Structures are given as structure tokens and as C-alpha cells.
Amino acid sequence: MKILRIFIIKEFIQFFRDPKMFRVVLIAPVIQLVFLGYAANRDILNADTAVLNLDRSASSREYIRSVEESGYFSVKNYPGSYEELKELIDDGTVFVGIVIPDNFESNINNRRTADIQLILDGSDGNKASIAAGYIQNITATFSKNLSLDYLQSSGVKVNLVSTIQPEARVWYNPNLSTRNFFLPSIVGLILIIITINMTSLAIVKEREIGTLEQLIVTPIKPYQMILGKLIPFSIIGFVAVILVLSVMRFWFGIEIKGSIPFLFLCTFVFMLSTLGLGLFVSTVSRTQQQAMITSAFLVMMPMIFLSGFSFPIENMPQIIQYITYIIPLKYFIIIIRGIVIKGLGFDNLWKELTILFFMGVVILTISSMRFNKRLE
């Protein structure tokens, strides 16, 4: 136990002494987050919007107002027909088209589900999905207010409440998933950078300069060496996660809807896999450069591409979709989006969490065994 403590202290001294590590691990993610956050945000802020209002009722006007008041959309055109709307989107005059059918108000008044149609320029898939997400939120709020109004007016009766169901239809890129929750998944990205890249580098560095050999003749046990490397980097990982979540919350106003302790638990479970992968990379690399290349190109890139972080999994060929089942980041992204944006908890995410846990245990075990063998 004492030896482990000494080892961890040493690791932290080295970490803080290396300004490069410090920059890569703690400053880069924040810059990345701010950068991506703005890129994603500005696109949608005041997106040019056309509304085809076939209903021309008080309810529909109120709905349009709530869309405008959100600050994300500016309604520029009121086309008279579906064809006109289509043209506006085709020639790029507007990015979002909203169609309010002529039975909108009557459906609401008759406590039936009212539909609206959303048409998006999907050539920028990311932007389109974010826009769809905003419309969904705005509509949900609008619908909730309607329900409240109804409750107030009717006094007791609660069952027959009318709702509005937005029917999002994305043009040009019809299979686009609802990938509107971009920023939270950066937490996953940062964790893999820190835990895979940094951990493997730190271990290979010791092998390269010869201190690892020196450590083997000391009373340190291999498991202490492994823990001595993994614990500091998981702590650093947690610090980075907290940093990113804070920037997300206080800079971009993305609130964490779910439980923060649960989020940390999931983060820890995810780290089992990534730390294990970091350890694994260290056992297959002889130099720091090799470790860098292996972790970047053979582990991190496939992880990112196959996790749904940058490309929606639904768009991938079937065979590759199967491969994504073994990508830990995929599950973590589902979890973190679920917690941050949807406020989901263990009830909804236990499946992903269990898979992650077993993946972590398997990867860590295999890597530790390999590490022990490499010491021999």
C-alpha cells in the first residue's frame, strides 16, 4: 500500500512537471470543446426558417411565435404552398421548413394529436440534426403548456390531453440519426485520449529509458506497477471530465439532467476499458513513438469512427455495424447523452453499463496478463 502511494506521488510529480502533458490533457480538451461548441451552436442560432402555415389559426401563430422566441430560428418566409417551400429549401434560401397542417387547431381543440411537419436541409447532417433537436424541444414545451392550460380550464379531468407530435423529416440525408447531442460525447473523446494515449506513453517511456527494468528488481509487484500507472491517469481523467462538464454547463448552458454521481460511476466503468486498452498498447509498443501511433491509429481512430461520435452508426454498412458492438465508446456515448440530455438513470441505461463493465474487466484482465508476461 505504501509502495503504491509512493508510486502514485511520483507519477503526479512527473505529470505536473511535463508542461506538454499538461497542455494535451487539460487545456486541449477545453479548447476543443469551446471550438466545437461554437461551431455547432452558431450554425443553428437564427437558422433561416420558412413556415407554411396552412392552418392560420391562433394556435398555429402561437406555435410559430414560440419557435421564433427560442432564438434558434428566424422565420424569414411564409410560402403559400408546399412547392414554394420546397423551392426555398432547394435553393438554400432557408435551412428549415415547418409545415403546419390545416387541422392543427381543430385537432388540439378536439384533444387529438396534432402533427406538424419539419423539413430540413440535410446536406449538413450535423446542423440538421441539431435543428431537429431544438424543434423537438420547443414543440415539447409548447405541448406541455397546452396540457397545463387544459388542466387549468377543465379542473379535474386529466386523461384526454392533446399533444403535438413533430414529424421530423430530413431531406437529402434521409437516414440521419438524431445526433443532436454532440457536446456531451466529447467527454468520451477526452477520456480515451487521456487514458489510452497518456497511459500507454507513460508506461512505454519507462521501458524505453530503462527504469522499468530497474523497477522489476525492486520489491514492487507487477500489480502495484499497473495500479500505480492506472490510478493517477484515472484521476487525471476525472479532473478533465469535470472540467469539460463545467465548461459545458457554465459556458454553453447545457445542463446535466441526470444524476451526477451516476455519471461518474459510468465514467469509471468506461475507464476500465480505456485504461485496459492503454495498458495493452504499452505491451505491444517498444518506443513512445510506436505507442503514439498504435494508440492513435489502431485504437483511438477506429473507436471514434465506429462509436457514432462522428458518423451515425445507422449509415454504416451492416458488417461494420456489427463491429460497433465491440466499441466501448459507443456505449459510453449512449450513456452520457442519455444522462446529460435525457436525464436517464440506471433503469434505462443498465444494459449499456453492464456491457461496458464486462468489456472493461475482460480488456483489463487480458492486458494485465500481457503486461506481466512482458516483464518476464
Added chain:
Amino acid sequence: MNSIEVKNLSKVFGNFISVNNISFEVKEGEVFGFLGSNGAGKSTTIKMLCGILEPTSGDALVGGYSIATQPDEVKKNIGYMSQKFSLYNDLTVNENINFFGGVYGLENKLLKDRKKWVLEISGLEGREDTLTSSLSVGFKQRLALGCAVIHEPKIIFLDEPTGGVDPISRRKFWDLITDLSDKGTTVFVTTHYLDEAEFCGRIILIDAGILIAAGSPKELKKEYIKNKVIQLDCSDIYKAAEILEKENITDSISIFGNSLHLTMKEQIRSLNELEDDEIKIITDLLSNDNDLKIYHISEISPSLEDVFLYLVEKKTADEE
């Protein structure tokens, strides 16, 4: 008492035999030299003895424990300084000492005392907060030795500890080794420098994984170099070598710095016991040439280098 007993130790990498069935003993408190050229298998042997590498076959007792079956026990009794410099460059002197001291379980007063000792032997008192990377090689090496023996092991293994160090630092380093040995520590040291091997109580020579000679430096010289060795300093050693080569009075002529070492043929010696005569023969031969000036000529005792070169040549010849 033997500190180390090596029995038929071998290490094979793939189909390459790095250490080939070697056996030897090291006595307690002895400075034991392990000599051999590049790739001879020195580091491989030392790593097996320290429990870093598993032997392919054979065994060794180090401090009474088997390296094959009790490597953990072995590790408790030894200190090891690897061929690569093996301290943390990005830690300060103090942090390195604290780390290695801590890893060996030293605390409080004991750690403080040992730290003082390490700083003293490495000459780094007052420079505790210097980053190790900014120390010169000589200091680094002594600090590495200090950290490797901070727990006062009974046996220490040093793998080419003085590589790349200037002569004065080398000398200081060897003074430390002698001190440790005087206090009863067994020192097992590999080196390329044959002049260093003269400091060792006993040495073994290996070549291509095979043990080719063992004994004290004196014994080795006596056993293998029967011929007289004469050192010659003159104005043109190449020309002198050319002249003497024609005369067939030497076994070998080798260049050592600015002088020649002439290993004389035994017959000459048996013809005439007087050493002056050999020197006279050479002087006469060389004075025929007007340009050549002899600065100094005398008989010297053979160095280990002579032994080493002789043995390696002999082994190569035997193999052919």
C-alpha cells in the same frame, strides 16, 4: 562462502544462444569482473541473475536463493544498476532518492540517513533540487549507484556502470565500488574497460556466450601470456612496426595509443635470458634507419587486454 553460484546457465532467444552453459562462483565480499566484447552475453547473464529474465536452462543461487524458483527472494537481497541509465530524468535528485528509498521500504530516520549517504557518495550535497536530467554523466552514474544500493543489499550487480564517463569520474566510481566491497558487499560488475578489470579480485571472460577464462588478473596473465612484452615509443611507430615485422622476432605487434606493444617470440627468450639483449636487438634493428628516433623502450607486464586479445584470437583459431 559463495554469494553467487552459477550452474550450467543458458539463455536462448529463438534459435540464438545468447548465454551458453556457463558456470562460476562468486565469493562473498569480492569484486567480481565480468568481461566480454559487445554482444557476448554479459547483460543477458546479469539480467538472469537479477531475476529479470528467466533462464532457458540451468540455475544459479544468488544470496542462497534460486533464480529459477525464488526470484522474489533473490530480489530482496540485491541491488542492480542496468546498462541503461535508469533514474527518472524528470525528477529531482531528492525525488529520485525518495522514490527508490520508499520503494525499498525505507522511512523516517533510516531514509534520512541513507539519503545523506547517497548525496555524499554522489557528491551532490546541496544540489538536491536539481533536475536529474541536468546532471553530468559522472554525477548521474554515482547517483544511480546510490539509488541502486540505497537499501544496503548484500550483493550488487552493475552492468557497465562507467560507460561514457570521463576517467576521473570513472576513478571515483571505482573507489566507491572498492569501499562497498571492503564493507562486505559482493560486487558483480561488467565492463568493457580492461584497465578497470585490474581492480577486480577475480574475473571471468565470455565470448559469444561461452566462458573462456576465469581467475584473478594476475593468474590470467601468468597463465596465458608467457612471452615477454616490450613497450616502444618512437618517432614513427608505423615504420617501426614494419621493420620489426620482417625480422620474425615477435608474436604480435599491437598499437596502444602512441606506442607499440611487442609480444616477443618465446625462442628469443630461451636463447638469452637477459632482457637487455632483447631491447638491444630491437634498438639495433631500428637504429639502422636514420629517421627513426627511439624515445623509450622497456619491458612491461602484460595487461589484461593482451590476455583478452590472445584468448579471443585463440578461440577463433580453435574454431577454424
